[in-house]
Amino acid sequence: MTIPAFDLLKPGSVAEASEMLLEHGDEARPIAGGTTLVILMKQRALRFSHLVDLQSIPGLERITDNDDGLSIGALATHRSVERSPLVQRRAPALAQAFSHVGNVRIRETASVGGNLAHADYRLDPPPALLVHGAEVVLAGAEGTRVVALKDFYRGMYETVLEPGEILVEVRVPHAAPAARTVYSRFSSLSANDWPCIGVAALLSLDNGNVGELALGLSGVAEAPLLAAGLERFQGESCSEELWDAVCDVVDEQLSPVSDLRGSADYKREMTRVWVRRTLRELAS
Amino acid sequence: MERNISLTVNGRQRELEVNDADTLLEVLRDGLKLWSVREACGVGACGSCTVLLDGRPVSACFLLAARLDGRSVETVEGLAGDDALHPIQQAFLENDAAQCGYCTPGFIMAAKALLEEHGDPTDDQIRDYLSGNLCRCGGYPNIMRAVRAAAARTSDR
Numbered sequence: 407m408t409i410p411a412f413d414l415l416k417p418g419s420v421a422e423a424s425e426m427l428l429e430h431g432d433e434a435r436p437i438a439g440g441t442t443l444v445i446l447m448k449q450r451a452l453r454f455s456h457l458v459d460l461q462s463i464p465g466l467e468r469i470t471d472n473d474d475g476l477s478i479g480a481l482a483t484h485r486s487v488e489r490s491p492l493v494q495r496r497a498p499a500l501a502q503a504f505s506h507v508g509n510v511r512i513r514e515t516a517s518v519g520g521n522l523a524h525a526d527y528r529l530d531p532p533p534a535l536l537v538h539g540a541e542v543v544l545a546g547a548e549g550t551r552v553v554a555l556k557d558f559y560r561g562m563y564e565t566v567l568e569p570g571e572i573l574v575e576v577r578v579p580h581a582a583p584a585a586r587t588v589y590s591r592f593s594s595l596s597a598n599d600w601p602c603i604g605v606a607a608l609l610s611l612d613n614g615n616v617g618e619l620a621l622g623l624s625g626v627a628e629a630p631l632l633a634a635g636l637e638r639f640q641g642e643s644c645s646e647e648l649w650d651a652v653c654d655v656v657d658e659q660l661s662p663v664s665d666l667r668g669s670a671d672y673k674r675e676m677t678r679v680w681v682r683r684t685l686r687e688l689a690s
Numbered sequence: 691m692e693r694n695i696s697l698t699v700n701g702r703q704r705e706l707e708v709n710d711a712d713t714l715l716e717v718l719r720d721g722l723k724l725w726s727v728r729e730a731c732g733v734g735a736c737g738s739c740t741v742l743l744d745g746r747p748v749s750a751c752f753l754l755a756a757r758l759d760g761r762s763v764e765t766v767e768g769l770a771g772d773d774a775l776h777p778i779q780q781a782f783l784e785n786d787a788a789q790c791g792y793c794t795p796g797f798i799m800a801a802k803a804l805l806e807e808h809g810d811p812t813d814d815q816i817r818d819y820l821s822g823n824l825c826r827c828g829g830y831p832n833i834m835r836a837v838r839a840a841a842a843r844t845s846d847r
Contacts, residue, residue, distance in 0.1 A: 407732040407751075413691045414710040414756050437754075444713075444752040445733045457710075461757055485746075509822020510800070511749045512734050598735065598822055 407448050412455055416462040420545045420574055423458050428547060428570040430456045436572055437461075438481055439517035441508075442524055460519075466574060471496065475579040480519025480572075484531075485510070487518060497578055499587035499606050503534035506591055509598045519573045522558065525565045525629060526600075528667070532630030533606035533622030534589045540578045546571035559629035585610040585618055586688045592676050594667045601625055602667035605680040609688040615643050621652070621684075626662045626677050633659055644689040652685065653678045695759040699724070700768025708755040715739050715750035718765060726766040726795035730824075737823030740796035741765050747803040766795040769802070777843040778802055778836075787836035789827035797823050801837050809845050811837075 415434075417423035427434050434456040437443055446452040460466060466481035471492050478487060487493050488505040507513055507521070507530050521531055522542060532555065540555045547570050555576075558565055567573065581587060587608045591601035603625040610617035617640065621633040633656045642648050662673035691710045696703060699722060708717055718724045718741070727750050730738040734749040741750045742764040769776035775783065778801050788794040797820065804811060804819040811819070816837050825833065 407729065408716070409711040409713065409754075411709070411711050414693075414754065440754060440757070441734060441752065444754065448732060448752065459757060508734070509737070510803070510819055511737065511740060511747050511822055514743075514746045514748055515734075515753070596821075 409444065409448050410450070410453055412447075412457055415456055415458045417458060417460075418463065420463060420466075420572060421547075423460060423463060423572060424545065424547050424570045426456070426458045427572070431569065434458055438520040438523075439483060439515045440520075441512055441516040442520065442526075460572070466519075469493065475577055478518050478576040478578065480517060480574050480576065482518045484508075484513035484516050484518065484521070488513060496580060497534070497538055497587065499534045499589040499608075500531070500538065500578065503530045503589040503604070503606065506530040506589075506601070506604075518576055522555070522576065523565060523567060523573045525559055525561075525563050527562055527627065527629055527663070528600040528602075528604070528625040528665075529630070530589070530591055530601060530604050530624065533604050533624045534587070535576065535578065536622030536630060536632040537587060537606045537608040537620040538578045538581060539620075540576055542573050543575040543577065544568075544571045545574045550574075552577070555630075556632040562628040564629075581608060582610055582618060584612070588684050588687055590680055590684050590687075592680055600667065603673055603676050603680060605677070605684050607681070607684040607688055609685065611644070611689065612641075615641050616648070619652075621656060621681060623656070623660075623677065623681075625667070626660045626673050628661065628663070631659060644685075646682075649682045649685050653681050656681055691756075693756055695755065697755075697758060697760075698762040700764060706755070710754065710756045712755045713751055714741070714743075714748075714753040714755050714758060714763070717755040718750060718763070724765045724767050728792060728795065730792070735822070735824075736793070737796040737800060737820075738793050740799045740823065742799055742803060745803070745806065747800050764799070764802075766798050769798070776802075778805070778840040781836045781840035781843060782833075785832050785836035785839055787829060787832040789825075789829050793823060793825045793827075797825070797833055801840060804837070805841055805844055810841055813838075 437457040466479045468479045484504045494501045589606040591604040594602035606622040608620040623631045662670040718727045728738040739750040
């Protein structure tokens, strides 16, 4: 299977890449890992006359630990996140989530920034990033802005990225020392497939009562979702009844689409099962 | 656009003229006649085009060759020595780990990457690592045996 002809542009800096994207408009796309983009071009689902190669910009693949959080360069591969001792220590759910994507070859190639900017509704990493309160750094001709990941998605395959803007970094604030995190996915087809649903949870306990609580979900709405309104459970004691109440609040926010991996109703039911499991695990 | 890249293939440096839209698979097969690199699904799901890029397993079917200037690629053709197969090849042979053989080069390269990462892998680690390599003949039990045998062989060396 061949790929229709295009020109690969090699910028030396983010600013130059941004100019190239603006110059060619809808005819150009940035290419990071190139897993989804190249495959969709092979399948003739997408066609571009120019691809702007972000791998030719030095330094975008670094993973560093700053005082207040992790900085993950947009070009870091899924595998480098999954295997990073830094990420495994600081944000284990994140390492877990990245380790579930596709197969080992996809993870060696696919980038963190590409995963987020693609804005697919059923990817593993976004829920884990959402519970950490991650932010994305977007660089464009007008300068750089920082956007909370929960505000980055606009809908199915839609983000707030403006023409010429490039996602260059993901910032993951450190969770409070008492907080525990987990990512869990339900696969209804093969293990290498996209999840039917993915659930990440962050929970800290204060004398057996709920302290901080966050739930990130994927596969259950048009875009990855950070559940709102969970602060009302602060101070409540952990119990099956409480988890039921949490599930009710989450359920109101879901808008699943039926697809190969399950009907909308099925995903709704499975979300209850998985939210409860992750909370039980964290509270035990 | 045409451009020149330098690629180390199975230890030998090659100067290649590639088109921006050429995949690594096209360059390895059509240009260098390395027929072990096979396209089946074409979307990175089946593993029959698995090669090692700077030692890491990748799908050659969707990597753009024009982005690989200066990198190093290894295919199954580079494994055997002058008078002996690579221990992983030998283990696949002795354990009848190939039926039609189409997926075999991909499995062998994936197994090589696995064993470099986990010298003595558990069965779960083998299954997890090779879950992205598909054998349409369903020869998985023998492939598992072969990888276990190769692990024992390579860790003894």
